[in-house]
Amino acid sequence: MNYKRDHFIYRIFRFPLTGILAIVLLIATLSSCQKAGFTYDNIIASNQNTDYILSDTLTVQMQSVQYDSVPTSGAGNALVGQNTDPLFGKITAGTYFQIAAPPTLDIPEFGATYDSMVLVMKPNGYAVGDTTIQQDFRIYRVQQTIQPATNYINIYNNNTFQTETTPLASFTGILRPKTDNVIRIPMSDALGAQLFEMIRSKSADISTSATWLQFFKGLNIEAGPTSKTVTGFLANDSSLYMRLYYHINEAITTVKYADFKMTAPTLQFNHVAYDRSGTAISPLSHTAPTLSSSSTGNATYMQPITGLVTRIDIPYLKSLLQLGKYFQLMKVLLTVEPIAGSYSNYRLPPRLALCHMDANNKITDTLSYGSLVIDNMFNEHTFYQYDITSYCQTELSTTGYTTRGLALTPSASDGKITLDRLVLGDKQNSVNKLKIQVYYILYK
Numbered sequence: 001m002n003y004k005r006d007h008f009i010y011r012i013f014r015f016p017l018t019g020i021l022a023i024v025l026l027i028a029t030l031s032s033c034q035k036a037g038f039t040y041d042n043i044i045a046s047n048q049n050t051d052y053i054l055s056d057t058l059t060v061q062m063q064s065v066q067y068d069s070v071p072t073s074g075a076g077n078a079l080v081g082q083n084t085d086p087l088f089g090k091i092t093a094g095t096y097f098q099i100a101a102p103p104t105l106d107i108p109e110f111g112a113t114y115d116s117m118v119l120v121m122k123p124n125g126y127a128v129g130d131t132t133i134q135q136d137f138r139i140y141r142v143q144q145t146i147q148p149a150t151n152y153i154n155i156y157n158n159n160t161f162q163t164e165t166t167p168l169a170s171f172t173g174i175l176r177p178k179t180d181n182v183i184r185i186p187m188s189d190a191l192g193a194q195l196f197e198m199i200r201s202k203s204a205d206i207s208t209s210a211t212w213l214q215f216f217k218g219l220n221i222e223a224g225p226t227s228k229t230v231t232g233f234l235a236n237d238s239s240l241y242m243r244l245y246y247h248i249n250e251a252i253t254t255v256k257y258a259d260f261k262m263t264a265p266t267l268q269f270n271h272v273a274y275d276r277s278g279t280a281i282s283p284l285s286h287t288a289p290t291l292s293s294s295s296t297g298n299a300t301y302m303q304p305i306t307g308l309v310t311r312i313d314i315p316y317l318k319s320l321l322q323l324g325k326y327f328q329l330m331k332v333l334l335t336v337e338p339i340a341g342s343y344s345n346y347r348l349p350p351r352l353a354l355c356h357m358d359a360n361n362k363i364t365d366t367l368s369y370g371s372l373v374i375d376n377m378f379n380e381h382t383f384y385q386y387d388i389t390s391y392c393q394t395e396l397s398t399t400g401y402t403t404r405g406l407a408l409t410p411s412a413s414d415g416k417i418t419l420d421r422l423v424l425g426d427k428q429n430s431v432n433k434l435k436i437q438v439y440y441i442l443y444k
Contacts, residue, residue, distance in 0.1 A: 051442045052330075058436050059316050062293040062426040064300045065361045065407075066284040067307035071154035073269035075416035078121075078240065079305075080137050081230035082223040083129040087342060088303055088421055089276035093230050094137075094222035096146055096161055096271065099242060100263035101212040107200040107246060107258070115245040115255070117192030118184040119169060119219075122239040123177040128346065128419045129229030135175050136224030138167040139185065142217045146267050155269040157305060163220045170224060177231055184243075192244055199244075199258060230419055235268045237261040270416065274306045281308070289361070293426035299339055302408060302422040304415030310424055311357055313405040314436070317395050326443035329393055334386045336370075336408065337432035340379065342423040348372055349410040349420045352384045356391075357407040367391060369411070381432070384408075392438075 078095035085091060119139060140163035148155050168188040175183065198206045205215040219242075223230075234240065242260040247253050262268065276282045280296040290311075293300045300310040312334075321327055338348060351371050356364045370384035388406070395404070410420055425432030 053440055053442060055438045055440070056436060058314055058320075058438060060427045060434055060436055061313045061315060062300045062424070062434065063311050064281060064284065064291045064293070064296065064302070065309050065311050065357075066286075066289045066291075067309070067361075068286050068289075069156035069158045070304060070307045070415065071269075072157045072272065072305065072416045073148070073155035074266040075268070075270065075413065076235055076265060077124055077126075077270075077417035078221065078233040078235040078268065079230055079270045079272070079417065079419070080221050080223060080233065081129065081135060082227040083230045083419065084228070085346070085419075085421070087279060087423060088281070088301065088306070088308075089274055089279050091230065091306065091419060092223050092273045093419070094220060094271045095233075095235065095268065096142060096155075096218060096220050097235060097240065097262050097268040098146055098213065098218040098264045099216060099260045100209070100237075101206045101216075102199065102258040102260060105199045105202050105206065107196070107256075108248070109200055111249045112200060112246055113249060114193050114196040115247055116189065117187040117195070117242060117244045119187055120182060120184055120239075120241050120243055122182050122234045123175065123180050124232040124234045124417075125178050126232030126418060127175075127177040127229055131175060131177060131229055131231075133174075133228060134172055134226070135229050135231060136172045136227040137170070138222050138224050139169040139171075139187070140164055140167050140220045140222065141191075142220050144217060145213070146218050146264075148267075155267065157270065157272040157307065159269065160271055161218075161220070168219075172224065172226070175229075175231055187242060195244055195260070196246055232417060235262060236265060237263065270305070272305050284308070294428070298426045298429040299423050300426065302424065303419065304409050305419060308421075309363075310408040310422070311361065311405050312408065312434075314392075314395075317392060320438070320440065321396065323440075324442045328441040328443075329389065329396065329438070330441060331387070331437075331439040332389045332392045333435075333437045334388045334406075335383050335435040335437075336385075336424050337381055337383045337434070339423045339425055339429070339432050340381075347418070347420055348374075348382070349414060349418075349422065351411065351414075352422075353409055353411055354386045354388070355407040355409065357405045359404075361407075363407050363409070367406075 079093035080095060082092045142161050142163050144161040146161055168191055169185050171185045205211050240262040244258045245255060247255045281291060281301050284291050301308055302310045351369045353369050354367045356367060358364055368386055370386045373383050375381045409415060414420065425434060427434045
């Protein structure tokens with residue numbers, strides 16, 4: 001680390017005695033990192049000089065961190081489809097959820113006829129990939145009870161449950177996520193007719209929630225073989241359900257229906273798989289979960305739903321205390337920039353959380369959120385910025401060596417329902433550099 005005053009450091013002003021009094025009043029309310037025996041009276045009495053300094057020479061280390069799995073249950077949104085990302089690889093998404101029996105079984109025993117059954121899905125406006133081409137997905141009946149593993153409360157992106165091998169339905173067609181309010185997918189008539197008879201006869205398998213979930217454990221929607229787009233759908237009891245149509249044989253035919261609505265929202269989850277072959281981050285794995293930015297073109301990668309986050313460390317932060325006998329940290333700003341051209345066809349996260357990360361790469365708490373500031377004029381220096389003064393002051397005051405770093409990731413809720421991703425420049429990147437600006441006062 002180099003702190004020569006003639007390199008990225010400038011002296012803004014040199015205070016006479018009255019200037020020092022003003023600075024004393026300014027920082028009296030701030031916590032300080034100072035040597036034993038230091039008092040402001042000593043400075044005033046000796047009429048020492050004071051520098052207000054800006055430095056951007058702190059060493060910063062960045063790396064991409066891969067988690068084994070991340071929770072995706074209870075998000076209220078389903079992701080379905082497949083997309084090949086030139087930087088993050090091939091990503092496939094599907095969703096699992098339980099279906100409830102109709103609340104009332106009022107189909108008459110005689111004079112009613114089954115017509116059809118459809119799965120109703122409502123797009124939430126989110127999509128990744130080319131929405132002008134046909135989308136393709138399949139709907140399967142689940143054969144295992146959808147539930148978290150023993151001693152867990154969440155279901156994760158790498159969890160799967162056994163399904164039937166033959167789909168109950170399939171969809172191939174154009175979807176316009178921002179304008180289509182609903183899609184209706186014809187379901188298996190064999191299943192529809194069976195459910196119709198169960199309702200009409202008030203079968204024991206459908207009369208209670210417990211017996212119903214033993215009979216029908218849920219649905220799984222997965223990408224079809226020609227899928228090239230991932231689409232988001234609302235996942236709740238009013239937007240994701242099977243509707244069974246039947247009619248009453250009377251002088252005037254009456255069309256009626258019974259709904260099998262999505263239930264247990266905390267158990268709905270998105271299964272997300274990825275293949276990063278041929279990408280800069282292909283070396284990442286469960287056994288090699290970190291990759292330095294120097295190995296990936298002075299950039300780090302982040303995509304929470306596939307378990308990928310960015311870690312930032314400031315290893316020599318405590319060296320600031322060696323700058324002078326009396327040192328006062330005033331403000332520290334961290335600015336990160338997405339690599340220009342890396343997000344041309346992909347949405348940037350609208351906000352990015354800055355979190356504490358321990359030595360084992362576990363995120364422990366959230367410090368703040370940085371909102372996206374877009375460079376609309378040149379589209380080159382879009383950025384997120386954070387005030388990390390409090391973090392740095394805490395790190396300076398700790399005793400001994402600390403390994404607590406910083407993590408960048410979208411919020412937990414955003415990370416469950418999108419494929420949003422980022423490629424961020426490190427401090428050595430030639431165009432989109434990470435910047436860390438340290439403002440401090442030095443009493444000499």
